Amino acid sequence: MKTWLGTLAAAGLLAAHVAAHAALNVFACVPEWAALATELGGDKVSVYQASNALQDPHRIEARPSLVARMRGADLAICTGAELEAGWLPVLLQTAGNARVQPGKPGFLAAAELVDKLEVPARLDRAEGDIHPAGNPHVHLDPHNVAKVALAVTGRLQQIDAANAAYYEARGKDFQARWAQAIARWEKAGANLRGRKVVCHHKSATYLLHWLGMTEVMNVEPKPGIPPSTGHLTGLVARLKAEPADLVMRVAYNDPKATEWLAQRTGLPLVVLPYTVGGTPEAKDLFSLFDDTLARLEKAGH
Amino acid sequence: MLRTNFVAAAMAAAYALPAVAFAAEDADIRAIREEIKSLKEGYESRIRQLENRLQAAEKAPAPAAAAPAASSAFNPAISLILGGQYSHLQRDPETWRIGGFVPGGDEIGPGNRSFNLGESELTVSASIDPYFSGYFVLAATPENEVEVEEAYVMNSGALPGLSIKAGRMLSGFGYLNEIHAHAWDFVDAPLVHQAFLGGQLKEDGVQARWLAPVPVFAEVGVEAGRGANFPGTGRNSNGLNSTMVFAHLGDDIGASHSYRIGASYRATRAQDRAYVDTDSPGNEVTNAFTGDSRMWGVDFVWKWAPNGNPVERNFKFQAEYMQRREDGRLAFDTAGANLSDGYRSRQSGWYVQGAYQFMPRWRAGLRYDALDSGKVDIGLVDNGALGAGDFPLLAANDPRRATAMVDYSPSEFSRLRLQFSRDEARFDEGDNQVFLQYVMSLGAHGAHKF
Numbered sequence: 001m002k003t004w005l006g007t008l009a010a011a012g013l014l015a016a017h018v019a020a021h022a023a024l025n026v027f028a029c030v031p032e033w034a035a036l037a038t039e040l041g042g043d044k045v046s047v048y049q050a051s052n053a054l055q056d057p058h059r060i061e062a063r064p065s066l067v068a069r070m071r072g073a074d075l076a077i078c079t080g081a082e083l084e085a086g087w088l089p090v091l092l093q094t095a096g097n098a099r100v101q102p103g104k105p106g107f108l109a110a111a112e113l114v115d116k117l118e119v120p121a122r123l124d125r126a127e128g129d130i131h132p133a134g135n136p137h138v139h140l141d142p143h144n145v146a147k148v149a150l151a152v153t154g155r156l157q158q159i160d161a162a163n164a165a166y167y168e169a170r171g172k173d174f175q176a177r178w179a180q181a182i183a184r185w186e187k188a189g190a191n192l193r194g195r196k197v198v199c200h201h202k203s204a205t206y207l208l209h210w211l212g213m214t215e216v217m218n219v220e221p222k223p224g225i226p227p228s229t230g231h232l233t234g235l236v237a238r239l240k241a242e243p244a245d246l247v248m249r250v251a252y253n254d255p256k257a258t259e260w261l262a263q264r265t266g267l268p269l270v271v272l273p274y275t276v277g278g279t280p281e282a283k284d285l286f287s288l289f290d291d292t293l294a295r296l297e298k299a300g301h
Numbered sequence: 302m303l304r305t306n307f308v309a310a311a312m313a314a315a316y317a318l319p320a321v322a323f324a325a326e327d328a329d330i331r332a333i334r335e336e337i338k339s340l341k342e343g344y345e346s347r348i349r350q351l352e353n354r355l356q357a358a359e360k361a362p363a364p365a366a367a368a369p370a371a372s373s374a375f376n377p378a379i380s381l382i383l384g385g386q387y388s389h390l391q392r393d394p395e396t397w398r399i400g401g402f403v404p405g406g407d408e409i410g411p412g413n414r415s416f417n418l419g420e421s422e423l424t425v426s427a428s429i430d431p432y433f434s435g436y437f438v439l440a441a442t443p444e445n446e447v448e449v450e451e452a453y454v455m456n457s458g459a460l461p462g463l464s465i466k467a468g469r470m471l472s473g474f475g476y477l478n479e480i481h482a483h484a485w486d487f488v489d490a491p492l493v494h495q496a497f498l499g500g501q502l503k504e505d506g507v508q509a510r511w512l513a514p515v516p517v518f519a520e521v522g523v524e525a526g527r528g529a530n531f532p533g534t535g536r537n538s539n540g541l542n543s544t545m546v547f548a549h550l551g552d553d554i555g556a557s558h559s560y561r562i563g564a565s566y567r568a569t570r571a572q573d574r575a576y577v578d579t580d581s582p583g584n585e586v587t588n589a590f591t592g593d594s595r596m597w598g599v600d601f602v603w604k605w606a607p608n609g610n611p612v613e614r615n616f617k618f619q620a621e622y623m624q625r626r627e628d629g630r631l632a633f634d635t636a637g638a639n640l641s642d643g644y645r646s647r648q649s650g651w652y653v654q655g656a657y658q659f660m661p662r663w664r665a666g667l668r669y670d671a672l673d674s675g676k677v678d679i680g681l682v683d684n685g686a687l688g689a690g691d692f693p694l695l696a697a698n699d700p701r702r703a704t705a706m707v708d709y710s711p712s713e714f715s716r717l718r719l720q721f722s723r724d725e726a727r728f729d730e731g732d733n734q735v736f737l738q739y740v741m742s743l744g745a746h747g748a749h750k751f
Contacts, residue, residue: 051609052556052608052609054608054609054610055608055609055610056610056612059610059611059612060609061559061604061606061609061611061751062748062749062750062751063551063553063559063604063751064517064518064549064551064552064559064560064561064751065517065518065551065552065553065559067512067518067751068512068515068516068517068518068519068551068552069516071462071512071514072514072516085748086713086748086749087748088748089747089748090748090749090750090751092458093458093464094464094510094512094750095458095462095512096458096460096461096462096463096464096510096511096512097458097461097462098457098458098459098460098461101457101458125712125714125743128712129712129713183346186346186349186350187342187346190349212352224712224713225711225712226661226662252610252612254612254613254661
């Protein structure tokens with residue numbers, strides 16, 4: 001028994017020792033913040049991505065593997081605004097990791113750093129799965145990504161002060177490249193202004209807002225409520241009266257409803273990557289926006 | 302500013318003096334034009350940005366007033382679970398017993414016929430200070446009684462990997478016991494929980510869990526408490542009246558599969574744990590057990606969702622096996638003859654169940670329950686003082702139950718369920734049971750465990 005305990009203690013010490021000298025562990029709730037952490041942290045960070053682009057970020061299971069990864073995280077970057085309300089609280093509560101509790105430098109909620117759209121005036125579950133803090137899908141406006149990037153750089157410097165200069169340099173480099181890219185995207189997206197879009201869920205609101213496009217209706221009758229046949233038929237009738245330019249969904253949405261609607265109305269259907277990994281082309285944050293704009297452009301012609 | 306002046310000058314030059322322009326070299330003109338074009342584009346893009354920002358400013362709501370200073374801002378999260386069912390039971394529920402097993406408390410069985418209000422659960426939770434958080438669940442029963450279902454405080458992550466709870470909590474034995482009934486996949490608890498854990502075991506005590514700092518989920522825990530609930534009883538003694546250890550291991554297999562396996566062992570004691578049986582002449586008698594009750598179990602849960610996205614389709618499989626050994630003395634007819642001698646039993650049970658969401662909102666599930674009354678040695682029968690017919694409830698039996706359900710969830714806060722069970726828990730006769738249930742939650746709804 002004693003030797004067994006001794007071995008266990010030794011293993012624990014070894015694990016702690018290894019952890020102390022390894023790269024900074026970043027737990028990213030969603031792919032976009034994993035990609036951002038990789039851009040900003042380089043080889044000084046080891047990034048764990050808790051969900052992928054084909055998963056609905058509202059509906060991730062609080063799986064044991066996620067709890068285990070949260071346990072060893074030095075920095076958790078999540079979206080906040082209740083996007084991860086169905087799973088993140090369980091991870092934070094059961095992981096027993098003081099470093100990443102909200103309020104600590106090791107916890108960053110991206111949506112808190114930007115101006116949110118669609119903050120509900122009326123909080124009532126009769127309105128569907130609404131978010132009291134506003135629409136949480138903030139990363140599809142690249143200006144928001146730039147703001148979050150600044151904060152991530154700050155946190156990396158705070159937590160890993162020894163490499164502060166490294167993070168500073170990487171952050172500056174990223175911001176410069178990102179600003180150039182934004183100018184490029186805005187030029188490319190200029191002719192999308194005013195386009196009317198029917199979107200599956202309110203997941204592209206920030207993108208449409210940034211590009212000056214209008215979301216005229218949603219396939220979901222209310223946020224998070226799957227569309228019924230009756231609702232879809234109603235949409236077809238409404239689209240006859242007030243036509244839109246395209247139907248849109250993101251990679252993780254069920255394809256059936258938007259495909260049916262596009263077919264019935266003859267409108268072009270665009271499937272956006274939504275986040276890194278949502279399409280084969282969206283490999284990082286830059287190509288995410290490149291691909292998003294390319295797909296929107298293509299549907300316009 | 303200097304740049305703007307230059308541009309103005311250049312523009313003036315380009316437009317006002319065409320003669321000069323004609324005279325100038327083509328290359329110069331091209332260069333100037335290029336520059337004007339790029340400046341124009343630059344301004345256009347900046348104007349566009351400004352327009353966007355203006356639009357955003359117009360659309361964005363007025364900045365939220367600073368958080369209300371009123372004390373109500375510190376109000377805890379409150380949620381309420383409302384549930385109820387319509388039950389159609391072929392046999393009189395008064396006659397329901399798990400044949401071969403000592404009855405596990407009052408909260409087991411199929412319930413009443415016709416309409417039944419379920420327990421309405423009020424949950425209140427919040428951080429207490431930077432070090433502790435608190436959690437409280439009050440259950441109002443259909444009999445108009447109020448029960449403290451759970452009430453515990455726990456540390457807020459300040460100890461590495463260590464979570465400590467103190468108070469009344471759902472015991473960590475196995476998998477299902479820790480999950481609130483409103484989140485179960487079937488209307489009722491598995492037979493093995495009804496036989497060994499009184500339906501759902503609650504413990505007044507302390508629970509500590511430690512999560513190992515490794516990339517897979519590896520957790521060990523201990524629990525100790527008063528052990529007042531079935532299979533233990535409240536005893537007038539100091540110290541730990543029940544102790545438990547458990548371990549869990551879990552991980553993902555690819556993006557689509559995840560699992561958790563667990564093992565638990567719990568030891569407690571019962572003092573005059575009474576139950577009602579009939580003696581051989583047919584009189585109702587009260588018998589009582591005093592002694593050790595030890596139990597171990599293994600549990601397994603596996604979840605599948607294509608690419609880990611459970612929204613469209615997902616599947617959940619779970620299974621648990623438990624074995625209980627009781628060793629002590631059994632008193633016969635405590636109000637009358639009050640004979641007492643040794644008692645020893647080794648009994649076991651298991652269930653397997655699966656729930657498949659085949660399209661959004663709709664799930665179908667199957668469950669199979671089995672118990673084995675195992676080996677029961679009753680001293681009073683062995684020494685000839687009484688006959689086996691004086692303990693009819695402890696006769697050998699292998700209760701079975703097969704259950705099918707389909708449920709519909711209009712949203713993640715509401716669920717309607719239809720369930721059919723063929724219940725063969727009684728000794729001789731089967732019972733067909735139909736339940737139509739609703740479970741709804743309102744207010745703050747906490748995240749669900751795996």
